[in-house]
Amino acid sequence: MPLNWNAFEEGSNLPELEKAPGVTQLVKYAAGGGDFNPLHHDFAFPQSKALGSIIIHGRFKYAALGELVSNWLDHGGRIRTLSCQYRGMDLPDQPMTLGGVVKRKWEEGGEKLAEVELFVKNAEGKNTTPGSAVVVVNA
């Protein structure tokens, strides 16, 4: 169901999204997104060897945060801004929990707006990819 303005308030949590992308999923993401950096699929690549593993594309996590917000909106609105910072590396096949919380809800210039704070938590509970979004809710 498309998100309704009355269905959430400041402090509401977004439905969480669980992911644990493996190498094959990262290859699919590389094909879709165009980033073929071997650091994301080739364990023999020098930078992967130096880090001890291939790592998940930062942009995969950014896109997954986009998916989280898109699932929440369910086409009952649109994203105005979406940002995140890649603070920690995430490894393939490790569970990640993506989520968010509504920080602010307001009306401005005839638009219904909400600001959400986003996170990608790794198996140890560390937020590797803090982010935020501002969305416009239709009705």
Place this chain on the structure above:
Amino acid sequence: MAEKIEITEAMQAVVGVQSEPWTHEVTTTSVRSFARGVGYTDPVYFDEEAAKKAGYRSLPCPPTYLGTPIFIPGLSNDTFSGPKNTGPGLNHGLKNVLDGGTETDYLADICAGDTLSVTSCCADLSIRESKTTGQMLIVTTESTYTNQDGTVVAKQRGQGLFY
């Protein structure tokens, strides 16, 4: 680990210089490919009927997808798929790169069938100490996405961490 990194005058001169435009295509196949890569199950990004029912012209771009740069051997970057010529180079000589962060402003909708013209520039240079990689050069790039009607549909800022 890199030794001391210096932002030279020649590097500073690159800040603000816009690249030549490059074409990004948004097609039904490219939208599906991106949505599949992220792991979406929402039919709106795969099924045109579902997209139209949800109020879109065609398959909408999933968040963070801003079209696929056209690939031309020799002119495109074989690793990252964007154009090789993104304006004057920084020539910092650092071999390793990590992604620092990304921020996108959406100004209008983008759907399959749209063709975007993209220009980019280096918006800022700075140096940061990292515990794991030593000194890093932080390069902030800003890209502007304009559709076939001349409407600016998105602006994106990204930080590359070179070391």
